[in-house]
Amino acid sequence: MRDVAIIGVGCTEFGELWDKSFRELFVEAGISAIEDAGIQGGKIDALYVGNMSGGRFIEQEHIGSLIADxxxxxSFNIPSTRVEAACASGGLALRQGIIAVASGYHDIVIAGGAEKMTDVDVETTTDALAAAADREWEGVMGATFPGLYAMIARLHMHRYGTTSEQLASVAVKNHHNGMMNPKAQFQHEISIDSVLNSVMIADPLHVFDCSPISDGASAVVLAPAEVARKYTDTPVYVKASAQASGTLSLHDRRDITTLDATVVAAKKAYDMAKVTPRDIDFAEVHDCFTIAEICAIEDLGFVKKGEGGKVSQEGMTAIGGKIPINTSGGLKACGHPVGATGVKQAVEITMQLRGEAGKRQVDGAEIGLTHNVGGSGGTAVIHIFGRER
Amino acid sequence: MRDVAIIGVGCTEFGELWDKSFRELFVEAGISAIEDAGIQGGKIDALYVGNMSGGRFIEQEHIGSLIADxxxxxSFNIPSTRVEAACASGGLALRQGIIAVASGYHDIVIAGGAEKMTDVDVETTTDALAAAADREWEGVMGATFPGLYAMIARLHMHRYGTTSEQLASVAVKNHHNGMMNPKAQFQHEISIDSVLNSVMIADPLHVFDCSPISDGASAVVLAPAEVARKYTDTPVYVKASAQASGTLSLHDRRDITTLDATVVAAKKAYDMAKVTPRDIDFAEVHDCFTIAEICAIEDLGFVKKGEGGKVSQEGMTAIGGKIPINTSGGLKACGHPVGATGVKQAVEITMQLRGEAGKRQVDGAEIGLTHNVGGSGGTAVIHIFGRER
Incomplete structure (x- = not known):
């Protein structure tokens, strides 16, 4: 198995991008990644693209061919493959790209993700997103995602004393980070009060506890590690790629405050990279809701179960804290074009490890982790990246 | 890169399966493949599933997690990944499974495909399938798939003298083969006259020139070639896996009677397997319409361009002919649950190479090929399998 490196990254701005189509978004991200890597189109051996619901959002499937075209x-007839795992589509596209390079089937691979969510009305968007949960046991009961994560939050509060203020502190921190990210959908501060006074979506989750509906695309260029320095002075090495499944439905879980898929994928990833949670300098985690970030930092082993809310409020996850989380602004403030998110996380880690993250730069960042979740935990995919091979 | 083998196969019946849901279909195919391989669920390292349009057909995305669950x-938290490339979704899921085993990331992998197309009305089905073409340049103009392939047929007739009788002979041959396949949707003979007298869908294509709308699922179990004989006395070896893209839209092609994606993927596959078209004993090709089989046998190099209709009428592609094509009945008679088709092709090749194809057995079959197409040629994926490594 060959080691793999990231030699280029690209990302569009995230947001309600009325003047850009799905196809334009992906091409913009892809070209910027190719330019960043300093390669020509003819050098590319394969494309992988994460996209959750082209069929519902833009009435288009066969996304791989569309993107290549x-x-x-x-004209180069490059193989192009769409991968789907709801909101983890981007993370899985990245993983397939890594496996393709590791296998020797391909050398230079672009792994990207794209979603255009604002071309349909919000009811269609909500229903399309509900297709990430179990349609027959959750969707038809009216359990859309805010409702599912509200149940997780409610039990976490009951069991561990997590408060609404602690949930809100995650959103406040991520907006603060987003303010320093020129690609972020929301580049402004919010306060604990503004979260707590925002409209209730599914008790205890206010609208500012929820990630937004977004358009956007992101891409990375992958290469065999042994040739990465031919293309760039600052390759970022893939130290681990791990994926796990959980039950599709929340009610089938052993414990709804723990995503077993995250726990299992994390263990595999740490083993593969030969590191422990303490070795991770910073991470991008899947904060589709504030409670999701709290569960994530627990399930990833950064803190003990039940302490996620407390440490978030105390600043442990802020830039400058013990383990900065979601320096990009996360799904909450950077935005969440679902197919793009998992790849955008890798773009952020790469920029940080290269020292190119500007005002949001984490000092001395050597090892970073991405954590991308599909649905309420049916899929989790974790990558660990390092400055050194 | 490790060599890969198929150690088990499974397939549901194909057809209008009103009493089986999507999830039941995949599980049935998967269990039958696992039983065929003689392995336990806990031995499985990863799942790949091809599915085109769960979002439109059953309002369900996140198909990988659904299937694993x-x-x-x-409970084993096995990574499970959905792959989509329209009607080539199954072939690409198979390819990702092969790459995953080749890479060393996984040892025992199930690659399957499933589609449930009959739970929605036929207008929704047609519109969902049109999402495999370019929605913005073809779909909105009313160019659904029969119309696109009718244009290919019309030019092929004009340029090469191909006749409606020659087109019909493909359907007649595939129905004859399907009659000998207990899993086929149509297990009865048809005549040239019945094709020519059937209702016209898009001139020159009659309804009997078209593959049907189907439900079904199929699966194969993959393992590293070096351990395959631990599981079975009759492993089937993957000699090549190759994929290529073409333009998404038909009007952007250099020549609409040639699928460049097929030509390029075929060349790569023959090079990888170190064989020529003459070494292929039999093949499953993508006959979504009769004209598609004619173009396929030309683009794969079995006959010269323009001769596909003539040789089909003369019996070269029948069982007992020089190169039997679509012994399963093909998409035309076996049925075409779009996500399942590419994997079903590999199931058929495996059964033939094991000598288990019953009345439709090809004598002395040593090397077989599968050819799976997405859309009108935006994606093509080709696999070559052999009895010997």
Whole structure:
């Protein structure tokens, strides 16, 4: 198995991008990744693209072919494959790209993700997103995602004393980080009060506890580690790629405050990278709701179960804290174009490890982790990246 | 890169399966493949599933997690990934499974495909399938798939003298083969006259020139070639896996009677397997329409361009002919649950190479090929399998 490195990254701005189509978004991200890597289109051996619901959002499937074609790569007949795992689609596309390079099937691979969510009305968006949960046991009961994560939050509060203020502190921190990210959908501060006074979506989750509906795309260029320095002075090495499944439905879980898929994928990833949670300098985690970030930092082993809310409020996860989380602004403030998110996380880690994250730079960052979740935990995928091989 | 083998196969019946749900279908195919391989669920390292349009057909995305969960594998937290490339979704899921084993990331992998197309009305089905073409340049113009392939047929007739009788002979041959396949949707003979007298869908394609709308699922179990004989006395070896893209839209092609994606993928596959078209004993090709089989046998190099209709009428592609094509009945008679088709092709090749194809057995079959197409040629994926490594 060959080691793999990231040699280029690209990302569009995230937000309600009325003047850009799905195909334009992906091409923009892809070209910027290719330019960053300093390669030509003809050097690319394969494309992988994460996309959750082109069929519902833009009435288009066969996304791999679309992307290859509109990127001007059809003349090279480059294999192009769409991967879907709800909100973890981007993370899995990245993983397939890594496996393809590791296998020797391909050398230079672009792994990207894209979603265009604002071309349909919000009811269609909500229903399309509900297709990430179990349609027959959750969706038809009216259990959309805010409702599912509200149940997780309610039990976490009951069992561990987590408070609404602690949940809100996650949103406040991520907005603060987003303010320093020129690609973020929300580049402004919010306060604990503004979260607590915002409209209630599914008790105890206010609208400011929820990630937004977004358009956007992101891409990375992968290469065999042994040749990465031919392309860049600052390769970022993939130290681990791990994926696990949980039950699709929340009610089938052993414990709804723990995502077993995250726990299992994390253990595999730490083993593969030969590190422990203490070795991780910073991470991008899947904060589709504030409670999700709290569960994530627990399930990833950064803190003990039940302490996620407390440490978030105390600043442990802020830039400058013990383990900065979601320096990009996370799904909450950077935005959450679902297919793009998992790849955007890797873009952020790469920029941090290269020392190119500007005002939000984490000092001395050597090892970073990404954590991308599909649905309420049916899929989790974790990558660990390092400055050193 | 490790060599890969198929150690087990499974397939549901194909057809209008009103009494079986999507999740039941995949589990049935998966269990039958696992039983065929003689392994336990806990031995499985990863799942890949091809599915085109769960979002439109059953309002369900996150198909990988769904499948792992309903197969009873969620307790093992097995990574499960959905792959989509329209009607080539199954072929690409198979390819990702092969790459995953080749890479060393996983040892025992199930690659399957499933589609449940009959739970929605036929207008929704047609519109969902049109999402495999370019929605913005073809779909909105009313160019659904029969129309696109009719244009291919019309030019092929004009340029090469291909006749409606020659097109019909493909359907007649595939129905004859399907009659000998207990899993096939149509297990009865048809005549040239019945094709020519059937209702016209898009001139020159009659309804009997078109593959049907189907439900079904199929699965194979993959393992590293070096351990395959631990599981079975009749492993089937993957000699090549190759994929290529073409333009998404038909009007952007250099020549609409040639699928460049097929030509390029075929060349790569023959190079990888170190064989020529003459070494292929039999093949399953993508006959979504009769004209598609004619173009396929030309683009795969079995006959010269323009001769596909003539040789089909003369019997070269029948069982007992020089190169039997679509012994399963093909998409035309076996049925075409779009996500399942690419994997079902590999199931058929495996059964033939094991000598287990019953009345439709090809004598002395040593090397077989599968050819799976997405859309009108935006994606093509080709696998070559052999009895010997």
């Amino acid at each position: 509109y990127a001007g790569l059809a | 309903y197969a009873g594998l969620a």
